[in-house]
Amino acid sequence: xxxxxxxxxxxxxxxxxxxxxxxxxxxxxxxxxxxxxxxxxxxxxxxxxxxxxxxxxxxxxxxxxxxxxxxxxxxxxxxxxxxxxxxxxxxxxxxxxxxxxxxxxxxxxxxxxxxxxxxxxxxxxxxxxxxxxxxxxxxxxxxxxxxxxxxxxxxxxxxxxxxxxxxxxxxxxxxxxxxxxxxxxxxxxxxxxxxxxxxxxxxxxxxxxxxxxxxxxxxxxxxxxxxxxxxxxxxxxxxxxxxxxxxxxxxxxxxxxxxxxxxxxxxxxxxxxxxxxxxxxxxxxxxxxxxxxxxxxxxxxxxxxxxxxxxxxxxxxxxxxx
Amino acid sequence: xxxxxxxxxxxxxxxxxxxxxxxxxxxxxxxxxxxxxxxxxxxxxxxxxxxxxxxxxxxxxxxxxxxxxxxxxxxxxxxxxxxxxxxxxxxxxxxxxxxxxxxxxxxxxxxxxxxxxxxxxxxxxxxxxxxxxxxxxxxxxxxxxxxxxxxxxxxxxxxxxxxxxxxxxxxxxxxxxxxxxxxxxxxxxxxxxxxxxxxxxxxxxxxxxxxxxxxxxxxxxxxxxxxxxxxxxxxxxxxxxxxxxxxxxxxxxxxxxxxxxxxxxxxxxxxxxxxxxxxxxxxxxxxxxxxxxx
Numbered sequence: 248x249x250x251x252x253x254x255x256x257x258x259x260x261x262x263x264x265x266x267x268x269x270x271x272x273x274x275x276x277x278x279x280x281x282x283x284x285x286x287x288x289x290x291x292x293x294x295x296x297x298x299x300x301x302x303x304x305x306x307x308x309x310x311x312x313x314x315x316x317x318x319x320x321x322x323x324x325x326x327x328x329x330x331x332x333x334x335x336x337x338x339x340x341x342x343x344x345x346x347x348x349x350x351x352x353x354x355x356x357x358x359x360x361x362x363x364x365x366x367x368x369x370x371x372x373x374x375x376x377x378x379x380x381x382x383x384x385x386x387x388x389x390x391x392x393x394x395x396x397x398x399x400x401x402x403x404x405x406x407x408x409x410x411x412x413x414x415x416x417x418x419x420x421x422x423x424x425x426x427x428x429x430x431x432x433x434x435x436x437x438x439x440x441x442x443x444x445x446x447x448x449x450x451x452x453x454x455x456x457x458x459x460x461x462x463x464x465x466x467x468x469x470x471x472x473x474x475x476x477x478x479x480x481x482x483x484x485x486x487x488x489x490x491x492x493x494x495x496x497x498x499x500x501x502x503x504x505x506x507x508x509x510x511x512x513x514x515x516x517x518x519x520x521x522x523x524x525x526x527x528x529x530x531x532x533x534x535x536x537x538x539x540x541x542x543x544x545x546x547x548x549x550x551x552x553x554x555x556x557x558x559x560x561x562x563x564x565x566x567x568x569x
Numbered sequence: 570x571x572x573x574x575x576x577x578x579x580x581x582x583x584x585x586x587x588x589x590x591x592x593x594x595x596x597x598x599x600x601x602x603x604x605x606x607x608x609x610x611x612x613x614x615x616x617x618x619x620x621x622x623x624x625x626x627x628x629x630x631x632x633x634x635x636x637x638x639x640x641x642x643x644x645x646x647x648x649x650x651x652x653x654x655x656x657x658x659x660x661x662x663x664x665x666x667x668x669x670x671x672x673x674x675x676x677x678x679x680x681x682x683x684x685x686x687x688x689x690x691x692x693x694x695x696x697x698x699x700x701x702x703x704x705x706x707x708x709x710x711x712x713x714x715x716x717x718x719x720x721x722x723x724x725x726x727x728x729x730x731x732x733x734x735x736x737x738x739x740x741x742x743x744x745x746x747x748x749x750x751x752x753x754x755x756x757x758x759x760x761x762x763x764x765x766x767x768x769x770x771x772x773x774x775x776x777x778x779x780x781x782x783x784x785x786x787x788x789x790x791x792x793x794x795x796x797x798x799x800x801x802x803x804x805x806x807x808x809x810x811x812x813x814x815x816x817x818x819x820x821x822x823x824x825x826x827x828x829x830x831x832x833x834x835x836x837x838x839x840x841x842x843x844x845x846x847x848x849x850x851x852x853x854x855x856x857x858x859x860x861x862x863x
Contacts, residue, residue: 286720308716308751316709316743323713326691326699328644329720331713347740350703351710355691 270400271362271421272296274407275332279303282411286324290317290335292364314339318347325357330411333359337366337379341418345385352416353391359416366420367456367506371548380535384511386418387485393438394485396420398459401430402482413438420456422506427460429480439486447475450502450567451495455481455513457554458504464556465563476563481513492520496528500566504559509534531566533559580639585807588632593799596627598857601829603662605850611679617827617840618732619659621763624799625730625822630663633806638668641695647725648714653732653761654688654701661685669696705738708758712744715753726812730759734766736777749788754814761796763826767841784819796822830856
């Protein structure tokens with residue numbers, strides 16, 4: 248096995264799905280078994296959905312490499328009383344389908360759950376076409392759309408499960424590049440709430456997705472030096488937990504961490520809250536730069552852009568020194 | 570999912586209701602008159618696109634579709650999706666007359682706050698089975714509704730009226746592919762083939778012909794009719810295969826853009842989007858009313 252392959256597991260293959268934890272596929276199979284109105288649509292992502300096909304083959308639909316059609320088909324099923332979960336690759340299922348999501352799912356308040364897999368830089372090896380780093384900026388402007396992002400496998404289960412009965416459509420931004428678990432057990436995450444995964448009052452990190460586990464490691468490093476950093480998991484991006492942001496501002500220093508473009512994502516959202524409330528906390532945004540990004544395996548890309556415990560630790564030191 | 574099967578509503582309008590061709594022609598012309606009135610009220614609207622499909626709207630709503638205006642969300646109703654949503658102005662008078670909402674709503678058409686808008690909004694208007702406005706989406710939505718009927722073992726049909734310019738949207742062909750892949754015999758696409766889009770003749774902007782051959786190649790049963798002939802449309806809809814069949818049906822409805830007004834048929838593009846003057850309205854009404862009186 249080449250070095251590249253070992254780092255960038257082929258997450259699409261049946262073999263890989265059979266031998267690695269398939270959190271999304273397993274939880275969707277549970278949802279299909281538990282709720283007769285749940286249907287699962289796949290835009291050529293069926294390798295991960297074998298259990299769904301076993302549990303309820305009649306409620307599994309592969310729509311092929313045709314994401315826009317898939318979203319609108321889901322809308323038709325939802326308008327007929329079903330609750331569709333649509334599984335697709337984030338750059339295509341979300342970015343390409345922004346208009347279908349807006350028009351057919353959100354304006355109509357259809358209960359469709361979009362499971363956008365491999366978001367951020369998770370498919371970075373395949374090229375810039377496969378980066379999905381603008382999705383939060385777009386998604387947050389879509390009225391009626393709930394936007395959430397799990398930070399590990401336990402919160403992936405929690406969000407898939409708990410958004411089942413949310414009114415209107417939900418975007419679940421998942422990433423397969425998370426090495427470390429954030430939660431010991433499946434957490435309860437109320438809609439629109441951050442989760443404090445580490446207490447601290449010297450500074451606050453508000454992170455989302457892969458950023459959360461990275462931030463936790465950085466906070467542990469600083470704790471060894473006597474600095475207590477609060478770490479908040481921004482599991483929901485919309486609605487945004489404004490109260491948690493305001494409370495974080497009480498530390499005087501906020502760092503946001505996200506595998507997303509520096510414009511329009513979590514950092515922007517937090518800055519808006521601080522501005523609206525007239526709060527003067529120092530804010531630093533640790534995100535992907537507004538430039539042509541490199542192409543490479545996810546681990547190399549995260550390293551390149553400082554989305555590592557060392558990178559976030561350095562950024563926190565900078566923040567604390569200011 | 571609760572399965573309900575077969576018409577059970579006491580207030581339902583059944584499929585293929587008896588109605589004479591003259592009456593259907595009068596309905597189509599009444600739709601044109603109402604379109605002229607409503608567009609004048611709003612100050613802008615799509616005349617010629619609405620006129621081309623007036624007969625299709627009349628035949629579907631007054632003859633073909635299984636409906637229950639007293640229960641717009643009745644699971645066993647036939648669905649009607651207006652892919653070419655810019656002709657909702659022709660759908661509003663019908664839904665009002667059938668009793669989906671008070672006819673007084675029509676008087677507010679085009680005004681801020683009116684539920685009746687240029688394109689249909691399912692959250693605002695009873696009887697609208699799905700919103701439209703972004704061309705190319707509704708055939709996909711119809712596929713989803715067809716799949717849903719299969720899952721609940723219902724026998725409702727899903728009709729989707731598309732423009733022909735709309736077929737330039739790539740998503741339509743994704744939908745066409747998926748409809749035949751899933752063998753949706755309960756799905757009927759009606760292509761209002763008036764030969765024009767907003768920018769001109771489709772043969773010039775981007776050729777979409779041969780329509781029947783293209784849909785046939787995508788696995789659909791196709792039938793081609795004169796779409797401004799209520800008898801031809803009714804025959805096509807009356808002889809649709811049973812919805813339990815395994816091939817979606819494409820009705821290529823050959824129409825004249827601006828049909829029903831000589832001046833508009835002669836210059837269909839000028840009336841794609843516009844507002845008639847008082848004199849033009851009077852002349853149009855006179856021409857249509859004279860035909861209705863015959």
